[in-house]
Amino acid sequence: MFKGHPKGLYALALANTGERFGYYTMLAIFMLFLQAKFGWEQAAASQLYSIFLALVYFMPVVGGWLADKIGFGKCVVTGICVMFVGYLALSIPTAANGLGVALMIGALFLISVGTGLFKGNLQVMVGNLYDDPKYSAKRDSAFSLFYMAINIGAMFAPSAATAITNRFLGKAGLVYKADIPALAHQLLDGTITADNAARLDELQSAMPDAAVAAMDPSVFSSYYIEHLSSAYNMGFAVACVSLIVSIAIYFFCRNWFKHADINAKQAAAQGNTSVELTPKQTRERVVALIMVFAVVIFFWMAFHQNGQSLTWFARDYTQSTATGWPKLGFNIWILALLAASIYTLFGAFQSEKTRGKLTCGLITLLLWGGAFWIYKGMPAVLDIQPQLFQQFNPFYVVFLTPISMAIFNGLAKKGKEPSAPVKIGLGMFVAALGYLIMIMGSVGQPSPAALQGTVAPDPVVPMYLISTYLVLTFAELLLSPMGISFVSKVAPPKYKGLMMGLWFASTAVGNYLSSIPGLLWMNVPLWANWAILMALCVIAGGIMFAMLKRINAATAE
Numbered sequence: 001m002f003k004g005h006p007k008g009l010y011a012l013a014l015a016n017t018g019e020r021f022g023y024y025t026m027l028a029i030f031m032l033f034l035q036a037k038f039g040w041e042q043a044a045a046s047q048l049y050s051i052f053l054a055l056v057y058f059m060p061v062v063g064g065w066l067a068d069k070i071g072f073g074k075c076v077v078t079g080i081c082v083m084f085v086g087y088l089a090l091s092i093p094t095a096a097n098g099l100g101v102a103l104m105i106g107a108l109f110l111i112s113v114g115t116g117l118f119k120g121n122l123q124v125m126v127g128n129l130y131d132d133p134k135y136s137a138k139r140d141s142a143f144s145l146f147y148m149a150i151n152i153g154a155m156f157a158p159s160a161a162t163a164i165t166n167r168f169l170g171k172a173g174l175v176y177k178a179d180i181p182a183l184a185h186q187l188l189d190g191t192i193t194a195d196n197a198a199r200l201d202e203l204q205s206a207m208p209d210a211a212v213a214a215m216d217p218s219v220f221s222s223y224y225i226e227h228l229s230s231a232y233n234m235g236f237a238v239a240c241v242s243l244i245v246s247i248a249i250y251f252f253c254r255n256w257f258k259h260a261d262i263n264a265k266q267a268a269a270q271g272n273t274s275v276e277l278t279p280k281q282t283r284e285r286v287v288a289l290i291m292v293f294a295v296v297i298f299f300w301m302a303f304h305q306n307g308q309s310l311t312w313f314a315r316d317y318t319q320s321t322a323t324g325w326p327k328l329g330f331n332i333w334i335l336a337l338l339a340a341s342i343y344t345l346f347g348a349f350q351s352e353k354t355r356g357k358l359t360c361g362l363i364t365l366l367l368w369g370g371a372f373w374i375y376k377g378m379p380a381v382l383d384i385q386p387q388l389f390q391q392f393n394p395f396y397v398v399f400l401t402p403i404s405m406a407i408f409n410g411l412a413k414k415g416k417e418p419s420a421p422v423k424i425g426l427g428m429f430v431a432a433l434g435y436l437i438m439i440m441g442s443v444g445q446p447s448p449a450a451l452q453g454t455v456a457p458d459p460v461v462p463m464y465l466i467s468t469y470l471v472l473t474f475a476e477l478l479l480s481p482m483g484i485s486f487v488s489k490v491a492p493p494k495y496k497g498l499m500m501g502l503w504f505a506s507t508a509v510g511n512y513l514s515s516i517p518g519l520l521w522m523n524v525p526l527w528a529n530w531a532i533l534m535a536l537c538v539i540a541g542g543i544m545f546a547m548l549k550r551i552n553a554a555t556a557e
Helices: 007-038 042-070 072-090 098-129 136-171 180-189 194-205 219-250 262-271 279-303 307-314 325-330 333-350 355-377 386-413 418-441 461-491 493-513 516-520 526-555
Strands: none
Touching: 007 042, 007 072, 007 098, 007 136, 007 180, 007 219, 007 307, 007 386, 007 461, 042 072, 042 098, 042 493, 042 516, 072 098, 072 219, 072 493, 098 461, 098 493, 136 219, 136 333, 136 386, 136 461, 136 526, 180 194, 180 219, 219 386, 279 333, 279 493, 307 386, 307 418, 325 333, 325 355, 325 386, 325 461, 333 355, 333 386, 333 461, 386 461, 418 461, 418 526, 461 493, 516 526
16 A cells, blocks of 8 residues: 555655644634634625635645746745744634734635645645656555545544633633524624523533623623634644644655656756647647536535534534444544554555564554543543534545555456546545435424524434545545546646646635535525535536546547
8 A cells, every 4th residue: 555655755745734734623613713703694604714715725726827937845835834824813812803804814815825835736746756657557546645644634633623622611611512602692792582592591500610600691702702712713823833843844854755846847947858748639638627627616515515514514403412332433532543443454464474464463453442442431421512523524534545545456457447537427426425414314404594593402413424424535535636646647747737726726616616505504494405515416427427538538648
């Protein structure tokens, strides 16, 4: 699995892991922060969230265009510095006024610009490592490993955000309750109903600090909002630390990938020219890539509900406790041990020496034993916060990557591995199945408008969301790393940075369109949101398969 790859892959992957940890720690709580601090409705919060995500994934177009002119490494380092300033600004506690909103928007803009300079260009350098004929056959598996490393950072992010939130709330004599932010804003705005006022009193009385529990309701509401918002600010500050780690890895290991930090212009200046494409070949490849980009828009629209509508479903429609074996998924250390065990298990089968097989097998058993020991020490009923569901997707990516690689490597040896465009089409249909699960969990539930800021009286078990994230991860593994690999392989040499940027631009459009469920959230039945996403995935998958013949003809070597 790891054998035969250049060392530069691991250096670039680890640098990206640190950056993604900070980004996903911020993203895990950002929607909750917007609604808690400013009291925004779902539609307004979803718009800002989606615009930010769109900018984060559109800016690689600018970053790629710039890198094609001045170099990939320069853009990567500049991007990290710009991101650092953005996260630092976002971590500053402010009042919930116009100045606070302006500082937040400025910080988000800096983060998106920095990500645009960093993200796509780092991945282009990974692709450049595999332009060497010695490694070219391992390009797809390299991007699977690279994608797995990204998700290691993302896997720990929700738990880090939750731990920081709980720590700072605890210092203020508070505990997290999903209902309180909305109810507190209703009280302060003078729009609260008698039933909701009684609910707020009940929640206030559950606070661990007697002085807090005895506060006037309006004072308590302001106090809770202020301290919850500040706790989220501290979560954003984690990204600054993770970026320092990333830049340290990048510079310390730079000799491993320095030869891949070269664009077409720099290569020509050194007398190293790549195989020239005719204008017709260049045009056909660009058109084929754009066709793929157009289809994946709808996947990202559906997939990036994790930070908004799926988080709202976790907060408002899902039980806030877990019992039995599902508790495993809400302890990050259990997930880490299980994720590590799949790699040692593969090592037990793939090691060439008996000693290696036995060592890997023993480590696997120890990892499973450690996970079971932690599980036995967990309380019978575990309290969970909505953002914790977001750690399932990156865990599944890390856990399933070696399995998917083994499957596709086996198919490749038989000459039956599907092409990247076929995998992308299949991924769209798999994503549709994920939202079928959400429809099943939503039938019979009251509409969001009927809840009036409270939680559903009969919330569903966590398994609906756990299963949905599993299915969406299967779809992601078919689509995202394969798509990045496809772009790095097919893009005309002089447009590599730009084409990778356009891959992310398609993600940007999908991210902006992900606001549609947010705009509809208070206006349609709950199940209707998921039905729309499911239908769009099915339609996009059908379009992808209809275009396969032309795409394959244009990209054939």
